[in-house]
Structures are given as C-alpha cells and as structure tokens.
Amino acid sequence: MVIINYLFMCFIFGTTFLAIKIGVDSGLPPFLSAGFRFFVAGVLLFVFMVWKRKAAFTLLFKKEMLLTGICLTFGTFATLYWAEQYVTSGVAAVLSATGPIMILIIQRIIFKQKGNPLTLIGCVVGIMGVLCLVSPSLAFNMSSLWLYGCLAIMIGEVFYASGSIYSKGVINKFQDTSPIALNAAQMIHGGFLLMLLSVMTERGQYDFTLSYASLGSLIYLIVFGSMIGHSVYYWLVAKTNPIFPSTWLFISPVIALLLGVLIYGEPVSWWTFAGALAIIAGTILVNLSSIQGLLNKRHFFSGELKRRKDARGTKVS
Numbered sequence: 001m002v003i004i005n006y007l008f009m010c011f012i013f014g015t016t017f018l019a020i021k022i023g024v025d026s027g028l029p030p031f032l033s034a035g036f037r038f039f040v041a042g043v044l045l046f047v048f049m050v051w052k053r054k055a056a057f058t059l060l061f062k063k064e065m066l067l068t069g070i071c072l073t074f075g076t077f078a079t080l081y082w083a084e085q086y087v088t089s090g091v092a093a094v095l096s097a098t099g100p101i102m103i104l105i106i107q108r109i110i111f112k113q114k115g116n117p118l119t120l121i122g123c124v125v126g127i128m129g130v131l132c133l134v135s136p137s138l139a140f141n142m143s144s145l146w147l148y149g150c151l152a153i154m155i156g157e158v159f160y161a162s163g164s165i166y167s168k169g170v171i172n173k174f175q176d177t178s179p180i181a182l183n184a185a186q187m188i189h190g191g192f193l194l195m196l197l198s199v200m201t202e203r204g205q206y207d208f209t210l211s212y213a214s215l216g217s218l219i220y221l222i223v224f225g226s227m228i229g230h231s232v233y234y235w236l237v238a239k240t241n242p243i244f245p246s247t248w249l250f251i252s253p254v255i256a257l258l259l260g261v262l263i264y265g266e267p268v269s270w271w272t273f274a275g276a277l278a279i280i281a282g283t284i285l286v287n288l289s290s291i292q293g294l295l296n297k298r299h300f301f302s303g304e305l306k307r308r309k310d311a312r313g314t315k316v317s
Contacts, residue, residue, distance in 0.1 A: 013252055028217070069186035101123045164243075164245075182234060
C-alpha cells in the first residue's frame with residue numbers, strides 16, 4: 001500500500017508544476033491563487049473529517065498546525081508560485097529536487113543525526129539525473145529575475161525540509177488524529193497566510209479575468225494537488241519517514257517531460273534515458289533502508305500470519 005500511494009503521489013505532484021505555470025501565465029496573482037488553492041482544499045477536507053468525527057475544530061487552534069502550515073504550505077509555495085512567473089516549470093522541478101538534501105543537511109547539522117552515506121550519494125545522483133534530464137531546457141539567457149526566482153525556490157525548499165521533519169513529530173504527538181485532518185488544518189493556516197500576503201502585495205492585480213486555463217488550473221490544484229496529493233504525502237510521512245515521501249521530487253521531472261512530449265511535441269534525446277536511469281538509481285539509493293524496512297516488516301507479518309494459521313490448523317486437527 002505504501003508503494004502504491006507513493007507512485008500515485010508522484011504522478012499527481014509531477015503534474016502540479018505545469019498546472020501552477022498555466023495558472024500564473026493565465027494572469028492569476030501568484031499568492032492569491034496559491035492561498036485560495038490551499039485554503040479551500042483545507043476547509044473542504046477539514047469539514048469532511050469533522051463530519052466523519054475524525055477531527056475537532058479545536059485542532060485549528062493548536063500552534064503545531066500554524067507552524068506546520070508556515071513551513072509546508074506558506075513558505076514552500078509562496079516562493080514557488082512567485083518564482084514560476086520567471087522560471088519555467090522544468091527548472092522549478094529541478095530546483096525543488098533539492099528538498100531531500102535539505103532534509104539531510106538539517107538533520108545532520110541541527111539535530112546531529114548521522115546519515116547513511118548511501119542516502120547522500122543517492123540524493124546527489126538523483127539531482128544529477130534531474131539536471132541531465134532537463135539540461136536542454138536550461139540553455140537560455142539568464143536574467144536577474146530568473147536568478148531571483150531560482151533563489152526563491154531554494155529558500156522554499158528550506159521551509160519544505162523543515163516542515164517535513166517537524167510534521168513527523170506533530171503526527172506522533174497527535175496520534176489519535178487522522179493525518180488527513182492534520183494536513184487539512186495546516187493547509188488552512190498556510191492558505192490564509194498566503195491570501196493575507198496577497199492582500200498586502202497584489203491588490204493591484206485583482207482585476208484579472210478567469211479563463212478556462214486559470215479556472216482549470218485552480219480546480220486541478222485544489223482537488224488533486226492539495227486535497228488528494230498532500231493528504232497522501234502526509235500519510236506517507238506518518239507511515240515511513242520525512243525523506244522517503246519527499247523523493248517524489250526526483251520523479252516529477254520525468255512526468256513533466258512526458259507531458260511535454262505528449263502535449264507539446266517536445267523532442268526526446270539520449271539525455272532523457274540517461275537522466276531517467278540516474279533518477280531511478282538515486283531514488284533507490286535514498287530509500288534503500290526504508291524499502292528494506294518495509295520488506296522486512298511485510299515478511300514478518302506474512303510469517304506471523306502463516307504461523308497463526310498453522311496454529312489454528314493444529315488445534316482443529
């Protein structure tokens with residue numbers, strides 16, 4: 001179930017960079033569209049969880065929800081949405097792939113955790129694969145806004161990494177609360193802060209007209225990108241560790257490439273295959289210990305189930 005949800009999340013998140021780019025290019029103010037996306041998705045999910053009696057409204061007043069929302073939603077997506085005005089979706093995906101490395105750096109420097117050398121090697125190999133995959137699209141004249149956009153995404157990944165690590169502790173603290181409800185609560189906080197930022201900085205851009213592109217982008221990002229994708233991500237953090245779910249950032253450029261080939265007729269070269277192989281190899285190295293743990297756990301439970309069945313059979317006979 002973990003692997004299936006992981007692949008499903010990779011597919012959804014792999015399409016969101018392009019969806020964000022479409023919305024921003026269609027005239028939607030970046031902070032407003034990001035805030036509206038997460039606030040609406042969070043409210044819908046949270047009301048549903050309250051109705052199912054798996055969450056209480058008091059959860060919204062917990063400081064942990066605010067702090068998680070600042071990191072995972074506000075900081076990460078304020079920078080990403082702003083940057084995609086000047087940076088292509090492919091470049092944004094490449095820079096976002098630094099998330100797992102940021103997690104490792106924070107865990108090593110701040111929390112003094114000794115990381116597995118294979119994990120660090122896997123991160124480097126994965127990022128090299130991403131760069132190899134999209135290198136043809138990087139050949140353009142750089143401007144100051146392009147550089148600022150790249151820097152903004154890198155700053156956003158620091159927020160993302162911090163939120164991923166912090167959310168693991170939040171999930172452990174609120175073990176009786178569904179991870180989906182926790183995700184919804186943090187999206188409400190993050191989305192509200194994004195809209196507040198929009199009121200402060202984008203009021204002159206509110207005369208936009210909704211088009212099919214902008215409306216489609218919003219709906220897709222609300223339903224699939226936020227309500228479904230981020231709920232699966234939060235579930236995976238609860239079931240595994242902060243690094244494993246974040247490695248979707250190595251897979252997203254592959255999906256972006258396929259979308260470009262199928263929709264826009266972009267050419268495919270040998271760089272494509274080299275990058276894809278490197279990404280797969282990097283992902284395996286990063287998650288090797290987690291995958292082994294999952295396989296061992298599955299083997300343990302399978303053996304335990306077999307022993308119980310044998311025991312019941314012996315008693316019957």
